[in-house]
Amino acid sequence: MTISKEGNNWKVDIRPDGHAGKRVIRRFRTKAEATRFEAHVIARAIENKPWNPKAIDSRRLSTLIEIWETEHSPTISSGWKYARILKSICEDLGDPVARQLTPMAISQWRSQRMKQTAVTTINQNLQALKGLFNWLSKRGHIDYPNPMQLIENIRTHESDRPFLSHEQIKTLLGYLPNHPHRDVATLIRVCLETGARWSEAQGLTRERIHPNRLIFTQTKSKKTRAVPINQELYDLILSNSGAPPFRHCETSARALLNSLLDLPKGISTHILRHTFASHFVMAGGNILTLQRILGHSSIQMTMRYAHLAPDHLEEATRLNPVSLGKNRESGTKAQ
Known part of the structure; x- marks a missing residue:
């Protein structure tokens, strides 16, 4: 029996979804109240609705960003940067109730931004917003779907990544010894000879500088990596006028x-x-070696330089259908 007398109260003990379902126990002062509650629970179960639903999450986007900024931002590289991006998006959207944020609203915001902002920046903003909701969901802060799951980045043509020519490198190296700020000159040489990011080079400490290699720890992937150097660069880094710690320059x-x-x-x-x-790739360097030197987390990032490889260009002239056809004809005639 689901309703029973227990002291001065009436107890409801029921499993509305069957023996394997959730057990619901409540106590009431009167039998009439207990009977009405029992009927309510059974009716809700028939309608497949919870008997005690959670309150609707009415928190605004700015509140969720504050949670993310407090708990997660300090644990990632450039957390302050993404916090600024998220707050800017929140302001653009009018700080809506996060649960009510729809793909349509985001698409409309994206369309407006395209009139005034570079596509790469918009894509970066979309990824930041998607990452926010993914994190909130994984940590149990929200129980509704990510409104960004149907929003894709704007497709763009891959742009060339400019690099210095041999002549420009020669000009730069010729000027650096005369530059008044030794930190600037030293760090430019470090980045140019190791492929390090500026922040990685600037974060070098004395104990991570060795005669044959540099150890980078403040990396984007948070993984430590070692890059070989020659004696000349080692001596330059440790010279009295340009030794670490380096100033922000x-x-x-x-x-x-x-x-x-x-x-x-x-x-x-x-x-x-x-x-x-x-220049590493153009000189015939191995793409997998380059990945390790640059510290890329995936080979796809490094493959952006693959088109510069000399053998890549050579194969284009040797393995195109016209050349292959001529080779087959030559082989036939020779026979």
């Missing part, structure tokens, strides 16, 4: 590169990393 380095080499607008110190990778 990326702005000065960017200004030097743009003024000395007349680079396209918007070029940053990352061109030094592209220059290392591009």
Whole structure:
């Protein structure tokens, strides 16, 4: 029996979904209340609805961003950067109730942004928002689907990654010994000769500098990696005027590169990393070795430089259908 007398109360003990289902126990002052509750539970079970549903999540997007910023942002590289992106998106969307954010609303926001912002920036924003909801879902902060799951990045043509020519490298190396700030000159050489990101080179400490290699720890992938160096670079890094700890001088380095080499607008110190990778491949370097040197988490990232390989270009002239046809004809005639 599901209703029974228990002292001065009436107890409801019921499994509305059968013996294997959830057990519901409640106590009431009167039998009439217990009977009405029992009927309510059974009716809800028939309708396949929970007898005690959770309150609807009415938190706004800004509240969820604050949770993400407190719990997760400190654990990832450039967490402050993504927090700024998320807050900007939240403001653009009018800080909606997060549960009510729909793919249509996001698509409309994306369309508006395309009128004033580069596609690559919009894609970065979309990934940040998608990552926010993925994290919230995994940590149990939300129990509804990710509104970003149906939103795809805007497809773009792959752009060329500019790199310095041999002439530009020669000009740069010729000027560096005369640069008044030794940190700038030293870090440019480190990035140019190891393919390191500027932040990785700038974060070098004395104990991570060895005569034949540098140990980078402050990496984007959070994995430590070692890159070989020659004696000349080792001596330069440890010279009295340019030894670590290095000051933050990326702005000065960017200004030097743009003024000395007349680079396209918007070029940053990352061109030094592209220059290392591009010349490494053009000289016949192995793409898997390059992946380890650059610290890419996937080979797909490194394959962006594969088209520069000399054998890649050679095969295009040797293995195209016209050349293959001529080779077959020559072989037939020879027989």
